[in-house]
Amino acid sequence: MVTISDVAHAAGVSKATVSYVLSGDPRITQATTLKVQHAIDELGYTVNHAARALSVRKTKTIGVVSPAFHGNYLSALFGLYVYLLSEEATKRGYDTLLIGENDGFEAMHEAWSSKKVDGFILMDVKDEDPRVSYAAKEHIPTVAFGSPKNSYGLDTVDSDFAKAASSILHFLASEGHKEVILIPWSHTIFDQGLGYAWRFLDSAIETAKRLDLKMHVEYPKDDDSDPSPLIEHALDTHTKATALILHNEPATIVAPQVLARRNLRTPDDLQVVTVFPKQLATSMKISFSAVRPDIAQLSEAAVGALLRRINNPKAQTVTRYLDYPLTQEPE
Amino acid sequence: MVTISDVAHAAGVSKATVSYVLSGDPRITQATTLKVQHAIDELGYTVNHAARALSVRKTKTIGVVSPAFHGNYLSALFGLYVYLLSEEATKRGYDTLLIGENDGFEAMHEAWSSKKVDGFILMDVKDEDPRVSYAAKEHIPTVAFGSPKNSYGLDTVDSDFAKAASSILHFLASEGHKEVILIPWSHTIFDQGLGYAWRFLDSAIETAKRLDLKMHVEYPKDDDSDPSPLIEHALDTHTKATALILHNEPATIVAPQVLARRNLRTPDDLQVVTVFPKQLATSMKISFSAVRPDIAQLSEAAVGALLRRINNPKAQTVTRYLDYPLTQEPE
DNA sequence: CTGAAAGCGCTTACAG
DNA sequence: CTGAAAGCGCTTACAG
Numbered sequence A, B: 001m002v003t004i005s006d007v008a009h010a011a012g013v014s015k016a017t018v019s020y021v022l023s024g025d026p027r028i029t030q031a032t033t034l035k036v037q038h039a040i041d042e043l044g045y046t047v048n049h050a051a052r053a054l055s056v057r058k059t060k061t062i063g064v065v066s067p068a069f070h071g072n073y074l075s076a077l078f079g080l081y082v083y084l085l086s087e088e089a090t091k092r093g094y095d096t097l098l099i100g101e102n103d104g105f106e107a108m109h110e111a112w113s114s115k116k117v118d119g120f121i122l123m124d125v126k127d128e129d130p131r132v133s134y135a136a137k138e139h140i141p142t143v144a145f146g147s148p149k150n151s152y153g154l155d156t157v158d159s160d161f162a163k164a165a166s167s168i169l170h171f172l173a174s175e176g177h178k179e180v181i182l183i184p185w186s187h188t189i190f191d192q193g194l195g196y197a198w199r200f201l202d203s204a205i206e207t208a209k210r211l212d213l214k215m216h217v218e219y220p221k222d223d224d225s226d227p228s229p230l231i232e233h234a235l236d237t238h239t240k241a242t243a244l245i246l247h248n249e250p251a252t253i254v255a256p257q258v259l260a261r262r263n264l265r266t267p268d269d270l271q272v273v274t275v276f277p278k279q280l281a282t283s284m285k286i287s288f289s290a291v292r293p294d295i296a297q298l299s300e301a302a303v304g305a306l307l308r309r310i311n312n313p314k315a316q317t318v319t320r321y322l323d324y325p326l327t328q329e330p331e
Numbered sequence C, D: 001c002t003g004a005a006a007g008c009g010c011t012t013a014c015a016g
Helices: A004-011 A015-022 A030-043 A049-056 A077-091 A106-113 A130-137 A161-174 A187-191 A195-211 A228-237 A249-261 A278-283 A295-311 B004-011 B015-022 B030-043 B049-056 B077-091 B106-113 B130-137 B161-174 B187-191 B195-211 B228-237 B249-261 B278-284 B295-311
Strands: A061-067 A095-101 A119-123 A142-145 A155-159 A179-183 A214-217 A243-246 A271-275 A289-291 A319-322 B061-067 B095-101 B119-123 B142-145 B155-159 B179-183 B214-217 B243-246 B271-275 B289-291 B319-322
Touching (some): A004 A015, A015 A030, A049 B049, A061 A077, A061 A106, A077 A278, A077 B077, A077 B095, A095 A106, A106 A119, A119 A130, A119 A295, A130 A142, A142 A295, A155 A161, A155 A195, A155 A295, A161 A243, A161 A319, A179 A195, A187 A195, A195 A214, A228 A243, A249 B249, A278 A295, A295 A319, B004 B030, B061 B077, B077 B095, B077 B295, B106 B119, B119 B130, B119 B295, B142 B295, B155 B161, B155 B295, B161 B195, B161 B271, B161 B289, B161 B319, B179 B195, B187 B195, B228 B243, B228 B249, B243 B249, B278 B295
Parallel strands (some): A061 A119, A119 A142, A155 A319, A179 A214, A243 A271, B061 B119, B119 B142, B142 B155, B155 B319, B271 B289
Antiparallel strands (some): A095 B095
């Protein structure tokens, strides 16, 4: 293996000088820089990550902490988040360590105390999430990706689900709808205190009231069983409803089949509006009118917030709810 | 931060002894082990990962190398693979570093030469994949997750897609079908030389011939556009076909809507068979008869093969194609 | 059965 | 402008 000593020797300088060249120290002459660069290229040298990490006490690695499946249900969005988070981290010179966490913070603690990472991004944050309180108590650079009621002073990034609900209802009202159905996330999700579910629902209810829209809320019990019967039932029961709001991934996935089966066309027979990320709508062939969060942008915000925190642990806490417009389909 | 010296001091022994206790060296008395354990618990000590890695030249980390999106298309399976691979690695005492790779091996090379990982798992391996030849040439412990034509001596793990195709056709023949439609992966995928596409198709064609089944193959052009029209067209054209084989993720996702729209019921009006992993069929509400690869098991095999290789670089090359039965739906 | 010491490959004050 | 040396926190022959 080629080390810094080899490079130093080949270039006829000291290890210190090589190191300074590597870090672009302005005190080094261009002449020596060139010599050293040449030796580096010649030998194919790369800094040993562990050695550097040990020396500078930074790993340039962020931990992405994902909770386990919700029951058997794995959101199709999970992969997208992980992928884009990691891509964004790479852009900023960081690596991404995947940390699976099962309703606790043991794995996080292990990674932190052994100094494997410089900070964390917590996915799918819940109310009273043990990961949040742990990170806050230990003053670990951490951003909560999601919106718990209490973030204990952690930086927070999420889509603005309250705004999304309000946009959707305003849109429906402006189109003249008077009675609508909302299929929100399941009880399982609400019971876990997942902010995106609550924030959307609360805002939807309030906005509907304010706009004098009649809204029927039909909750699925869980996320494992087929939501089709629930949709069918809702349509059968609320026959005057002219629009269907889906804030529920499984329901959004099956909705097209249900509509096809009933021979309903969108938006003429029934207006359907959902919340589904831009990047996945294509892959999953979801073509309803929707508020489309941009996961790449959310990832950028999350990673940005984390690096800012890592570089300045006592910076002011930041909370960012990113807002996405409703796009109509077909356009 | 608490270091091994702190523990040694607190326990009244040397650093070496603490280290030996940590590694369970049998030469250490139970008495001292107890003393040291106590100090460790007291102080909340955890081994510094970089220091250990630097010393032993092993990181206990595996790199999972994922290619970029295929165009705009992100397989919903991606998240599942990453998740289960990481879970399996954790079980075996390894961390998972995510490495995004864009049609080359630069990121891999960077991770390897800076000693960030002990080996790699390559996702979505293609024919003439530069990652494969790189790993082979540099003798880097690596397993190819997927089946390229030439694996250059790398260990390989994949579902047995040839077997899957043959199971499906035998099943259809046994049910009395004489004429069937196959929608395989898109040209984009075939052109990239993705083994799962080729192996399935070749085997399907050969088996159909042997069983005297008439099979119409209808290729989608790419994976971004809606495959529904293609399915519609296939059904319109091949009116005598009584079964539809889907080996294409987007087509599998939209098929239920297409069938619903045409008022076709499965399996009475049209038998539909697909290949879709167990763990995702539920989430994605795919309930066709199918060969269901078990991604947890595949991940276990991949991680197992990699650790074996890491621990024994000159072990015999292993190629494992895991075989999954066809399960009928409804049962 | 345990400890002193060297070494892993870097970085960074500090001298000069 | 550059180098010698200490230090980051471990592990592991080697002595005893």
